[in-house]
Amino acid sequence: MPDDRSAARATTARRTAGSPVLASRLTPAAPPEPVVLRPRLARLLDDGVARPVTLLRAPAGWGKTTLLAAWRRAAVEAAPAAPAPAWVSVEFGDDSDRFWTYLAAALRSVADPDGDPAAAPPVPDRAPRPDELEVLAAALAARERPVVLILDDLHRITDPAALTGLEFLLRHTEQRLRLVAAGRANLPLAVQRLRLAGELTEIGPDELAFTGDEIADLLTAHGVAVPAAAVRRLRQRTEGWAAALRIAALALRDQPDPQRWIAGLGADQPEIAGYLREEVLAGLEAPDRELLRRAAVADTMCAGLAEALTGGADAETRLSALAENAGLLHHDGGRPAWYRCPPLLADLLRRELGRLPAEELRDLHLRAAGWYDGNGRPVDALRHAFAGGDWTRATDLFVTRWPDLVPYDRIVPTTAPPAPAPTEVVADAPELALAAAVQRALDGDADATREHLRLATAHARSLPEPRRARFGRLVAVVELVQARLAGEAEAVRAAAARLLATRDAAPAVGEPRADAGGDADVRAVAGTALALLALDAGDLDGAAAGFAAALTAAREAGRLRTELVCASRWALLAAVRGELRAAEEAARAALALPPCQGWSARVDCGYAYLALALVALHRDEPTEAEANLTLATAATREPPAGAVAAWCAAHLRSDEGDLAAAHRVLVAARAQWSDRSGTPAAATGLCADVDTWLRAAEVDLHSARDDTRTARDLAAAQQPPPHRPDPPTPHPPPAPVSGSPAEPDGAVLGSDVALAVAAARTEWRAGDPRAAARLLPDWDAAPADAWPLPVRLDAALLDALLAAGDGDDRRAGRTLERALDLAAPDGHRRPFTRGEPGLRALLSARLDAGTAHWSMVSDLVRAVEVPAERAPAGALVAPLDEPLTERELIILRYLQSILSNVEIAAELSVSVNTVKTHVRNIYRKLGAVRRRDAVRRARALHLI
Numbered sequence: 001m002p003d004d005r006s007a008a009r010a011t012t013a014r015r016t017a018g019s020p021v022l023a024s025r026l027t028p029a030a031p032p033e034p035v036v037l038r039p040r041l042a043r044l045l046d047d048g049v050a051r052p053v054t055l056l057r058a059p060a061g062w063g064k065t066t067l068l069a070a071w072r073r074a075a076v077e078a079a080p081a082a083p084a085p086a087w088v089s090v091e092f093g094d095d096s097d098r099f100w101t102y103l104a105a106a107l108r109s110v111a112d113p114d115g116d117p118a119a120a121p122p123v124p125d126r127a128p129r130p131d132e133l134e135v136l137a138a139a140l141a142a143r144e145r146p147v148v149l150i151l152d153d154l155h156r157i158t159d160p161a162a163l164t165g166l167e168f169l170l171r172h173t174e175q176r177l178r179l180v181a182a183g184r185a186n187l188p189l190a191v192q193r194l195r196l197a198g199e200l201t202e203i204g205p206d207e208l209a210f211t212g213d214e215i216a217d218l219l220t221a222h223g224v225a226v227p228a229a230a231v232r233r234l235r236q237r238t239e240g241w242a243a244a245l246r247i248a249a250l251a252l253r254d255q256p257d258p259q260r261w262i263a264g265l266g267a268d269q270p271e272i273a274g275y276l277r278e279e280v281l282a283g284l285e286a287p288d289r290e291l292l293r294r295a296a297v298a299d300t301m302c303a304g305l306a307e308a309l310t311g312g313a314d315a316e317t318r319l320s321a322l323a324e325n326a327g328l329l330h331h332d333g334g335r336p337a338w339y340r341c342p343p344l345l346a347d348l349l350r351r352e353l354g355r356l357p358a359e360e361l362r363d364l365h366l367r368a369a370g371w372y373d374g375n376g377r378p379v380d381a382l383r384h385a386f387a388g389g390d391w392t393r394a395t396d397l398f399v400t401r402w403p404d405l406v407p408y409d410r411i412v413p414t415t416a417p418p419a420p421a422p423t424e425v426v427a428d429a430p431e432l433a434l435a436a437a438v439q440r441a442l443d444g445d446a447d448a449t450r451e452h453l454r455l456a457t458a459h460a461r462s463l464p465e466p467r468r469a470r471f472g473r474l475v476a477v478v479e480l481v482q483a484r485l486a487g488e489a490e491a492v493r494a495a496a497a498r499l500l501a502t503r504d505a506a507p508a509v510g511e512p513r514a515d516a517g518g519d520a521d522v523r524a525v526a527g528t529a530l531a532l533l534a535l536d537a538g539d540l541d542g543a544a545a546g547f548a549a550a551l552t553a554a555r556e557a558g559r560l561r562t563e564l565v566c567a568s569r570w571a572l573l574a575a576v577r578g579e580l581r582a583a584e585e586a587a588r589a590a591l592a593l594p595p596c597q598g599w600s601a602r603v604d605c606g607y608a609y610l611a612l613a614l615v616a617l618h619r620d621e622p623t624e625a626e627a628n629l630t631l632a633t634a635a636t637r638e639p640p641a642g643a644v645a646a647w648c649a650a651h652l653r654s655d656e657g658d659l660a661a662a663h664r665v666l667v668a669a670r671a672q673w674s675d676r677s678g679t680p681a682a683a684t685g686l687c688a689d690v691d692t693w694l695r696a697a698e699v700d701l702h703s704a705r706d707d708t709r710t711a712r713d714l715a716a717a718q719q720p721p722p723h724r725p726d727p728p729t730p731h732p733p734p735a736p737v738s739g740s741p742a743e744p745d746g747a748v749l750g751s752d753v754a755l756a757v758a759a760a761r762t763e764w765r766a767g768d769p770r771a772a773a774r775l776l777p778d779w780d781a782a783p784a785d786a787w788p789l790p791v792r793l794d795a796a797l798l799d800a801l802l803a804a805g806d807g808d809d810r811r812a813g814r815t816l817e818r819a820l821d822l823a824a825p826d827g828h829r830r831p832f833t834r835g836e837p838g839l840r841a842l843l844s845a846r847l848d849a850g851t852a853h854w855s856m857v858s859d860l861v862r863a864v865e866v867p868a869e870r871a872p873a874g875a876l877v878a879p880l881d882e883p884l885t886e887r888e889l890i891i892l893r894y895l896q897s898i899l900s901n902v903e904i905a906a907e908l909s910v911s912v913n914t915v916k917t918h919v920r921n922i923y924r925k926l927g928a929v930r931r932r933d934a935v936r937r938a939r940a941l942h943l944i
Contacts, residue, residue: 021105025089028069028152032246034221035070038214041207045071048201049148049178052170053194056182058205059327060279061243064182065152067208072150085148085180086110096127096162103149103166110147128165137172148178155183163188170199184283185325205327209240222249230259237265239342243279247271267348276348280328291318292328292341296349297364298380300332300340308371309364332602362388365418369393376560376594378404379442386439387418391425391432398435399470402477403521403557405438407484408532408565409603417443430459430471437478441485449482473502473522480529489533496526520557524550528562535569535640538690544573561601564593568607572644575614578789580826587611606635610645617648618790620829620863622655643669643690647697655834659705666698696754703762715759753777753784754791761798764836769805772798780818793819793831801838813849816842820853833863840864844939847896848932858893862944882925884943891918893944896935 045067048054056064076084086106090099104123122139124132140147157163167190169177181187194200210218216231226234238244248265255261267273281289294309295301306315319339323329329339341349353361365388372381373393378401385394398405417440425432433456440448453475460471476499483491503519531546551566567590575583587608613628629648635641646669653662670691695714702711756777763771778784779795787795796819803812823831832839843861851857884892894904901919905912928934938944 021102025091025102026087026106026109028065028072028087028089028150031066031069035066036214036218036221037070038067038210040211041067041203042071042074044201044203044207045180048203049146049180051201052175052178052199053189054178054180054201054203055187055189055191056180056203056208057185057187057327058208059184060283061241061275062205062208062327063242064208066242068150068152068180068182082145083110085150087150088152090151090153090156092156092158094157094162095159099157099162100127100165101125106149107147110149127162133165133168134172137169140169140173140176143176146176146178148180151179151181153183154181154187154189155185157188160188185321185327205240208242210235210238210242210245211240215240215245218245218249219252222253224249224252224258226252226258226262230262234262234265237262237343241342241344243275244272244344247275265344267344267351272344273348276345280345284326284328287312288318288322288326291315292322292345293349293352294364296341296346296353297361297368297384299346300338301329302336302338304336304375305368305371308367366390373397376404379407382435382439383418383442386436391429394435394439395429395432398438399431399474402438402474403525403559404561405442406477406481406525406529407442408528408562417445430456430463431474433459434471434474434478438481441478441482444485446482446486449478453478453482469502473499476502477525480525484529489537492529492533496529499526518557520553521559524553524557524559524562524566527553528566531566531569536638538640540573540576540640540690544570544577547573560593564590564601564604567593568604568611571611572607572614572641575611575618576644576788578618578792578826578828580615580618580828583611584615587615602634603638604635606632607641610635610641610648613648614644617651618830619827620833622652626652639672640690642672643694647694650697650701654701654704659701663698663701666694666701670694670698692752692755696758699755699758699762703758703765706765708762708766711762712759715755715762753787753795757791757795757798761794761836764798764801769802773802776802789822789826789828790831793823793828794835796822797831797835797839800842801836804838804842809845812842813846816846817851817853820846820851820856824853824856829860829863832860835864847935854896855893858896858944861939862942880925880941884922884925888918888922888925889943891915892922892934892938895919895922895931896944 045054056068058064072085072087075082086109088102088106094102104125107123122132122135124136128136166179170179181189191200195202212228212231212235215235216228219226219231234245234248238248247269248262251269251271252258252261267276281292284292291306291310291312295306297309298305301319303316303319306319307313316337319329319337323331323339328345329341332338332340340346353364356364365384369381369384369388369390372378372384378397382394382397382405385391385397433452437449437452437456440452457475460468463471476495480492480495480499483495499522503522527546527550531543531550534540534542534546547566547570551563551570554562554566567586571583571586571590574586590608591605609628610632613625613632616622616625616628625648629645629652632641632645636645646665650662650665650669653659653665699711699714702708702714756775760772760776763769763775776795776798779787779792779799784792784795796815800812800815800819803809803815819831823829832843840861843857843864846857847854847861890908891904894907899907901915902912905915908915923929923934926934926937928937935944
């Protein structure tokens with residue numbers, strides 16, 4: 001409610017101003033009771049007013065005014081002696097003079113807390129002249145405390161010139177004027193300039209949306225008690241839209257079964273429908289309303305589809321404006337851009353669409369079917385073909401495009417299923433009945449799927465060969481679709497086996513609808529389904545092999561969607577194994593595929609980004625890893641990808657020094673993985689691999705925190721193979737992977753070995769090298785070729801440190817060189833740069849003794865940081881009086897090698913005399929007389 005002090009100031013403003021003003025426009029109206037406190041939004045506003053401009057922009061009903069009123073009231077209650085933030089409610093028709101009349105009254109009431117007109121700043125009661133603006137700006141800039149000005153419903157200003165003076169003040173008051181503005185769309189402010197200058201805080205629908213906890217608080221405040229599942233459903237249907245939630249809360253008080261009412265919540269609720277029509281749609285231009293209405297025929301919309309439905313040519317501009325300015329569409333963030341309506345608005349638009357004449361509605365469905373068919377979306381094309389009654393197109397789509405109809409993820413239908421095909425039509429074309437069965441399966445109607453499958457089989461007995469053989473393959477496809485959507489692993493395996501058994505079926509020569517799915521399609525689809533089963537079960541070996549084979553088949557068949565699914569997931573598994581070059585190549589190839597239209601491809605691309613994040617992590621590129629991990633969010637909702645993402649995130653947090661955050665990430669990931677089966681993950685067979693892998697990372701974290709006891713307890717469940725101290729037998733490094741991905745030769749995760757290495761590292765950190773040597777598995781024996789390369793490198797480097805600790809520098813050098821052989825082809829850096837103390841000294845020794853990887857070792861020595869608390873005495877060296885030039889630094893790195901000056905000159909394509917000149921300068925600046933002395937001095941300074 002408005003405070004008395006604010007009302008008094010408004011009265012003073014009205015009495016002293018040059019023209020009368022309404023006090024009601026200078027104070028917020030009382031918000032509807034009960035008011036739900038939303039501290040997180042109050043904090044956003046508190047933080048926002050530290051900048052010149054805070055902008056709340058959202059469609060009608062998102063609680064902008066209520067939030068600002070509550071925030072202003074809280075500010076008054078927290079500091080009664082201080083002036084309340086100034087408030088102006090903008091109305092339609094406000095021109096520059098009227099706007100400044102109210103702006104003047106508001107600023108006087110804030111700048112003059114005692115009501116003395118003489119002390120108020122010189123604010124004009126009309127659009128100010130430039131000299132008046134300068135005087136006002138100087139007065140505001142001289143204030144000790146900033147003035148906070150709230151402008152509500154700023155979108156009602158139709159003349160941008162009305163705000164010219166306000167923008168001048170924002171630029172020239174030394175940030176003593178803080179503007180908080182709220183509106184719907186097309187706000188007449190220089191938003192881009194403010195954003196680029198870092199002077200803008202933006203709060204939109206995503207922030208204003210009620211969270212689950214806030215919805216529960218709102219219902220409680222209205223005396224409504226519902227289970228948590230009903231709160232989640234309400235959040236899903238409203239997407240946190242404040243107006244809909246308040247309408248629902250009021251209606252629920254009179255409902256005998258609130259949970260059932262929430263389950264059926266839609267735009268048929270009169271108050272919600274009325275609010276959407278009067279407050280949301282009424283303010284749109286007629287072409288925009290027509291675009292939204294026609295777009296309701298599809299779940300999501302892009303410019304091409306919109307133009308096909310409307311016949312217009314400006315759909316991209318209109319869709320973008322409806323998303324960015326009006327906030328009525330959600331952008332999926334991809335390219336090309338796809339949009340969707342909020343659920344309740346989409347529900348209303350579909351209801352209005354249903355009132356169209358039957359022929360007009362049928363025409364819209366046929367337009368959509370044609371566009372989808374021509375743009376790689378056969379699932380959507382099939383749906384609209386049935387909705388439009390185009391049985392020929394529906395049959396053709398199923399027979400020729402069945403490989404693209406098999407779902408690789410769970411589909412949740414958002415629209416009502418189309419009407420079934422007439423029985424007499426199905427009787428003449430049993431393939432149409434199979435197409436209808438697939439459509440019903442995609443709609444989630446298992447009973448109708450079985451009925452259409454039975455009907456198709458009954459009418460197929462008289463089919464001639466080879467059409468009957470093709471029909472058998474299509475029946476297996478329907479069964480695979482049904483099993484995939486039901487999530488029944490055994491049924492998927494059985495259906496995939498039946499589909500694979502049809503590989504030798506003869507093509508239907510001469511048929512008007514010849515079978516486009518040959519042997520490669522069968523192998524691609526069935527193989528992908530089986531690989532996804534293996535991945536979901538945690539059998540990453542089987543998954544990698546399955547995706548590799550299915551990817552080859554998909555490329556042979558030219559199925560881009562299946563190729564994306566397989567390539568993205570195989571890339572992640574290759575990254576887990578440490579095959580970084582192959583993983584990066586596969587991931588980038590997947591992301592470079594022609595964009596799969598719609599929303600589901602985000603999950604597939606998420607796997608590719610997660611692979612790139614893991615590659616960057618192993619190459620010790622944390623910024624790149626963090627960026628790709630963010631882009632992988634869509635995939636991390638699936639358990640295997642979520643486990644890998646958690647492992648990656650935990651290492652990034654650990655690298656930042658936040659071991660507690662890293663530990664929380666790992667614990668949450670292990671708990672989530674265990675919850676999948678309802679039993680402890682360590683006891684669930686294949687799933688135990690993932691849990692043990694995460695547990696190995698947790699062991700490392702505890703030992704890094706000097707919590708040796710907990711680390712030992714975590715590792716105790718694992719009895720690793722004993723370390724065999726025999727000297728390793730050198731063998732050549734693995735060749736770089738190229739072309740199609742190879743099937744793995746061994747364990748993808750190597751979880752038991754990873755835990756054994758972590759246990760050995762715990763003992764090393766605890767000061768017990770004998771126990772570490774006993775626990776460390778033999779990393780250079782033939783079976784170790786199947787280990788993930790990062791695990792093998794960790795083991796090799798720990799072995800080298802153990803050898804050096806025993807005084808066996810020769811074996812330490814050989815072991816380190818062997819690790820470099822393994823790491824170099826794929827660019828592994830993390831085991832060296834984030835390794836144990838002592839590695840830098842071993843790497844430096846390799847430069848002195850000679851190495852086949854001197855350039856790599858030189859870079860690693862420079863990259864390894866020596867923590868201050870572990871730095872040896874005397875490590876701090878005075879800086880150079882004269883720094884080395886960039887060219888001298890390059891030649892200095894070559895001086896670590898065994899190359900002569902002549903060979904260095906050849907490497908750099910310069911003359912020998914040039915190299916000699918640079919070398920002399922290097923010696924002089926480093927105070928050295930010999931090459932070795934210069935190298936040692938440079939290492940002490942961390943120049944190399």
